[in-house]
Amino acid sequence: RSMLHFYGIDAALGREDYDFLDRNAFEIATTTRSNWEVGAYVGLINSDLTFSARIRGVYGSFHEAAGEGEACRTFAETGQVKCLKGPDGRPLRKKNGLVSFETRHLFKVNEDNKIGVAPQVTYRLENKSIGIEVPVYLSPDKDGTLSGGIKFGYNSKSENSKKDDFAVGLFVGVPFS
DSSP, rough: OOOOEEEEEEEEEEEEEEHHHHHHHEHHHHHEEEEEEEEEEEEEEHHHHHHEEEEEEEEEEEOOOEEEEEEEEOOOOOOOOOOEOOOOOOOOEEEEEEEEEEEEEEEEESSOEEEEOEEEEEEETTTEEEEEEEEEEEEEOTSSEEEEEEEEEEEEEOOOOSSOEEEEEEEESSSOO
């Protein structure tokens, strides 16, 4: 039995406008920042297409709005006080990265029924957290393609979060491939 090996790189570059409170000019100003991301992956698919595995790494830079702030001024000629609220300063540059490992398994229950499982483990570098998603595909569409089921999720506590998060949900319309 032979395996198909695959690999690749991908990249994304975008520009986004950010509003912020400019205290010196006493206005809500807008600035444009560039965000980028570069990824690489390698994987394999078995010959009968019932199993695949992929490892992926991503690194990039993005911007995040500063925390909310408020500035107030009293105008001498009218005595009126005017206040502005918004992100307090220009957006902050952040770096992010992740490493993920994903597999996909297709199991035949009998000649007419299949179950698909696509577990993925992700380690996020910026907050040192681990995420696990396990979608279980149970529901075939009109063509017999698995396209719905139950998804289990877990995110470990991180530098920003005090507790672990668990989730269970239903999904429909996402094909298993």
